[in-house]
Amino acid sequence: xxxxxxxxxxxxxxxxxxxxxxxxxxxxxxxxxxxxxxxxxxxxxxxxxxxxxxxxxxxxxxxxxxxxxxxxxxxxxxxxxxxxxxxxxxxxxxxxxxxxxxxxxxxxxxxxxxxxxxxxxxxxxxxxxxxxxxxxxxxxxxxxxxxxxxxxxxxxxxxxxxxxxxxxxxx
Numbered sequence: 001x002x003x004x005x006x007x008x009x010x011x012x013x014x015x016x017x018x019x020x021x022x023x024x025x026x027x028x029x030x031x032x033x034x035x036x037x038x039x040x041x042x043x044x045x046x047x048x049x050x051x052x053x054x055x056x057x058x059x060x061x062x063x064x065x066x067x068x069x070x071x072x073x074x075x076x077x078x079x080x081x082x083x084x085x086x087x088x089x090x091x092x093x094x095x096x097x098x099x100x101x102x103x104x105x106x107x108x109x110x111x112x113x114x115x116x117x118x119x120x121x122x123x124x125x126x127x128x129x130x131x132x133x134x135x136x137x138x139x140x141x142x143x144x145x146x147x148x149x150x151x152x153x154x155x156x157x158x159x160x161x162x163x164x165x166x167x168x169x170x171x
Contacts, residue, residue: 001036001072002126004133005047006118006140013140015118016047018129029068033075040079052080053139055131056089090138095131098138110134 001023005016021039023032044052057073060066077087093103100113111122111130114137122130161168 001076002128002130002132003040003043004129004136005043005049006133006136008140013118013137015120015133017043018120018122018126018133020126020128033071036072036075037079040076041083044080044083044085049085051088051139051143052077052085053088053090053135054080055095055135056091058092088139088142090135090142095134095138098141099134107131 001021002019003021004018007014007016021036023035026032026035054073054076057066057070080087090098096105096110097103099105099117100109102109105113107127107130111124111127114120114130114133115122117137118133
């Protein structure tokens with residue numbers, strides 16, 4: 001399971017940490033889930049993020065792999081919620097579209113674009129980590145686009161007015 005943390009200084013996005021959690025050496029499946037929970041909790045405690053974004057599960061042919069992935073994602077989400085963070089999910093296609101402009105981009109393309117955008121050099125074997133970093137950057141882009149700010153969580157004009165009092169002009 002990969003993770004990527006970013007921060008923003010002015011309009012510059014800065015990479016804080018990038019890594020891969022490899023619980024494969026742990027034999028007990030429940031201990032693996034505990035390791036994921038503790039690692040995510042530790043990262044949240046260390047960096048105090050304001051947002052938590054995760055890639056939505058994708059559908060594969062191997063049911064056992066899907067079950068393991070769902071459990072791992074659920075534990076990561078639970079850790080974020082335990083720390084009071086709101087969780088946002090993005091489809092793999094949305095993440096790739098946000099980073100490369102192509103929803104069908106290959107992992108290598110996403111990695112190279114992230115290296116360019118965030119000025120770092122990744123280990124070519126860290127696709128889980130760069131995928132997670134792509135989710136973080138996608139979330140930043142979605143939250144900071146003019147369209148995203150207007151439409152996020154708005155349930156009609158009355159709700160828009162209530163959530164945006166500074167945008168109302170009375171003539």
